[in-house]
Structure formats: structure tokens, C-alpha cells
Amino acid sequence: MPLRVPLKSYYKTLERVGYGYGPKFQLLNEVRVRPSLSACSAKIDMTSTAQSPVPGQRYLLHPAMMDAALQTPALANRSGYFQEIDTLLLPSKMKRISIRMPAENTDVASCTTNTSPVGFSRIQGSVECYDSLSRPFFVVEGLQMDRATSDDNTTLPWLRLTWKPDIGDISSSDPMLSSIKIQSLPAEKKLVNLENLVKELIPLIVENGIEKGKDLAPHLLSYHSWFLDQAELHKDLLAARHKQQNGFATVQDAIMNVVANSGISQTVDASIVSQLAINMSRIFRGEVEALAVWLENDLLYRFYEESIFTTSMNQKLLSVAELLAHKNPNMKILEIGAGTGGATTELLRGFSKAGGKNAYQSFTFTDISAGFFDKAKKKFAQWDRIEFKTLDVEKDIAEQGFTEKYDLVVAANVSFRCRKVPSDTDRSTLGSTRHCRSPICHEEHSIFVARRWIPLGW
Numbered sequence: 001m002p003l004r005v006p007l008k009s010y011y012k013t014l015e016r017v018g019y020g021y022g023p024k025f026q027l028l029n030e031v032r033v034r035p036s037l038s039a040c041s042a043k044i045d046m047t048s049t050a051q052s053p054v055p056g057q058r059y060l061l062h063p064a065m066m067d068a069a070l071q072t073p074a075l076a077n078r079s080g081y082f083q084e085i086d087t088l089l090l091p092s093k094m095k096r097i098s099i100r101m102p103a104e105n106t107d108v109a110s111c112t113t114n115t116s117p118v119g120f121s122r123i124q125g126s127v128e129c130y131d132s133l134s135r136p137f138f139v140v141e142g143l144q145m146d147r148a149t150s151d152d153n154t155t156l157p158w159l160r161l162t163w164k165p166d167i168g169d170i171s172s173s174d175p176m177l178s179s180i181k182i183q184s185l186p187a188e189k190k191l192v193n194l195e196n197l198v199k200e201l202i203p204l205i206v207e208n209g210i211e212k213g214k215d216l217a218p219h220l221l222s223y224h225s226w227f228l229d230q231a232e233l234h235k236d237l238l239a240a241r242h243k244q245q246n247g248f249a250t251v252q253d254a255i256m257n258v259v260a261n262s263g264i265s266q267t268v269d270a271s272i273v274s275q276l277a278i279n280m281s282r283i284f285r286g287e288v289e290a291l292a293v294w295l296e297n298d299l300l301y302r303f304y305e306e307s308i309f310t311t312s313m314n315q316k317l318l319s320v321a322e323l324l325a326h327k328n329p330n331m332k333i334l335e336i337g338a339g340t341g342g343a344t345t346e347l348l349r350g351f352s353k354a355g356g357k358n359a360y361q362s363f364t365f366t367d368i369s370a371g372f373f374d375k376a377k378k379k380f381a382q383w384d385r386i387e388f389k390t391l392d393v394e395k396d397i398a399e400q401g402f403t404e405k406y407d408l409v410v411a412a413n414v415s416f417r418c419r420k421v422p423s424d425t426d427r428s429t430l431g432s433t434r435h436c437r438s439p440i441c442h443e444e445h446s447i448f449v450a451r452r453w454i455p456l457g458w
Helices: 007-017 063-069 072-077 175-179 188-210 218-233 235-244 251-260 268-278 280-284 290-306 310-327 342-355 373-379
Strands: 028-033 039-045 089-093 096-099 108-118 122-130 136-147 332-336 362-367 386-390 408-412 446-449
Touching: 007 028, 028 072, 039 063, 039 072, 063 108, 063 122, 063 136, 072 089, 072 108, 072 122, 072 136, 108 136, 188 218, 188 251, 188 268, 218 235, 218 280, 251 268, 268 280, 268 290, 290 310, 290 342, 310 342, 310 408, 332 342, 342 362, 342 408, 362 373, 373 386
Parallel strands: 332 362, 332 408, 362 386, 408 446
Antiparallel strands: 028 039, 039 108, 089 136, 096 136, 108 122, 122 136
């Protein structure tokens, strides 16, 4: 004769061994078992699982209902003697799952479960659920469940528990913020060395040929005036070095000597500053663009990954990306002004660190032109679902083909390059990207990174 299982006691037993089902998951009622068979029948309450958390949408089949059906094999295996359950029993394999929409007004579903033991640590069987019209709507065939053991890292490779803070709940006063807060300045000593290097190079450059301002590019007149003021301000540094040294055959030799004694000669920052200093006369005459100098020997690419300014920020960006992906590994991401991909690298590493490779739904890499795309495609070839598109945030984004919504919008070191930064009221472009109030962004999910610059050659 079938025995009725006291479900309140059953759920207390499950809580004791580690399941801990809350009220919304305790949907079983009228569970009956036959002592001589490894089988059971149950009723599942469907009334609390009809609504989707998304307004206007309905689940095809609520996850809690499916979970309730998979609570029955443990009872069937023990023939109702649930007091003998002493460890977790977890699904490890399902040969086939069939799902269909249950009939309307199915307030209670019927479930039948059959199992058989496989050794001492595994069971196999099937689960079938029927709607109010006695039609099957959830069927699991070839179900295999294993007991969790102390060495489950090797025997249960699908079971992992990783605790991380919820980035959405971290407030400005939360101590956890100190571990991810983006620092605006790098190590003070290196920054001072870099500033001193620039101060010493400017009067040296002026002394060797740009003080008269002949044949200047029109758009650099103001910069040239500032340059002369700085040379006058720091001319004592040049005089002091001349007292110590006998001079050099070329300006380039003199510049390289100053760099060699700067204390940061091995950094990419010093390499960029020295190359800008060597080419400054040509830059002022309009013979070469400063950006072209940055692009020589991949200096610009190295800057965004190795610079005194970027290494600290990139480490923090990686931490933020890891927490974001831990909270939602299925985000649609848009990066604005990705350029050389310096910030992209840390974002992708953070997403991968959180949930394995490609812990995102899609990643759209954008820049105002496609000039960086060839290198970027090679650089990020190991990651999937990356799309490369041009985007000018000073123009209407919808007209550029950006009509879908994104979960995360990232703009690292972008705003300073814009002639016009969109305001809260300017809906013709990106809207207020700083607060992500934009047609392309779901909610307040955005990362903006600004950096401090030493003005030499931009």
C-alpha cells in the first residue's frame, strides 16, 4: 500500500544535508511511495510559478517547477525513508529532456518518478510530469544523479561554489570598494620623474630651433606660445645640466642623455616623451602629426598597456570586470573609443577570470575609425563573440546602426578626445553616457575612466 511522505520533515532533512530549499522551492505535496519499489508519485503546486519576473512575459516552464520534479528521485530511491538521506544527490547527466507548455489552468501537476541504484553512490531513472489534461509537459529520460563526496572537485566537475561581493550592492562607504576603486594617479615617484623629464626637455627643445616660431602650423600657435612660457619657466634646469656636461653633437644625443638620467628611462612613457621631443620641430611645422610619432614602434599600443598612468587603472578595471561578470555572465557589452584595446584586454581578462572564457553574450569593440581594427582582431582572436564597428559619439548613434540595448557601456579615456561631450539633454547622440541614460543602455551600468596627462605633443 502506498505510503504518504510527511513533506515538512522531508524538507527539514534536505536542509540538514545541504539543500536548504526556501518556501518558493517547496512545491511538492501529496507525495506517495511504495516501500517495495524505488518509485514515487507526487503533486506539484503550479500556482506560485506562473508569473515571470519580467512584466508581460510568461515562463514556458518555471525553473522552480522543474527543480521540484528533480526533488523526487531521492525519495523514490529511498522508498520514502528520507531519514536515511545523509548527503547531497545531484544531477550529473540527462540523456533527454522534453518540455512543452502545460495546459492552461494547470494549478497542480502530477509527477511520477522511477529510479534504480547504480552502486553505492549513483542512481539512475526517469521523471515525468503531467498537466491538467494528463499530457506530459516535462519529461527527463536517462537521468543520472551522484552523491556529493569530500573529493567532489574530481568526481563532480560540474559543482563549483564561488563567493564574490555583489557589485550592485557595494556603496561608497563599503570597505569592499577600496579593493576595486580606480586610482587616478600612479606611483608618485615615477610621476614626479616623468614631470621633471618634461620640464627639462622643453627648454632644450626651444634652445635648438623653435623659439622663433617660423612656419608654424596654424592650429599649434597657442601650444607654441605655451611651450615658450614653459621653457622660460624651467630654463634653470637646462643651465644646470650645461654646467655638468660638455654638450652633445646633436639635439637627439642631448635629449637621449636627459632621458637616460631621468630615473624612468626604461618605461614606455620615457620612450614616447623622447620621440616627441626629437620630432617637436617637425610637429610644430606641420610636417608630421604627433599621433604618427606615437604609432612608431607600437608606442601607442604599449602606452595603453604598460604606461605609468595605465597599469594601476587597468588592474582595477580587471577587478571591476570580474565582479560584473560574476553577477551577470551574459552581458551585452559596448566599448566606446576602444582604440588600441588597452582597456579591452583587461575587461576580457576580467570576464574570463569570473566565468571561464567568453563570460558575456556579446562584446562590441568600437572606435571612430576602423584604423585600429586589423590589429585588434589579431590581438583578441582567442575570444569569441567580438564585433568590430565604427562609432562616432558626436553623431546620431541610431543612424550608425546602433539600435539595440547593451547591459554595459565602457568608455576608457575617451571624453577628452571629443570636441562635443553629449549632455543629459542631448538625445541626438549618446545621451548622458556618463550616467548611462541612453537608448542603448538598459540601466545604470557604465564605466568611465579619465586620466591625467602631461601635455607634450598632443
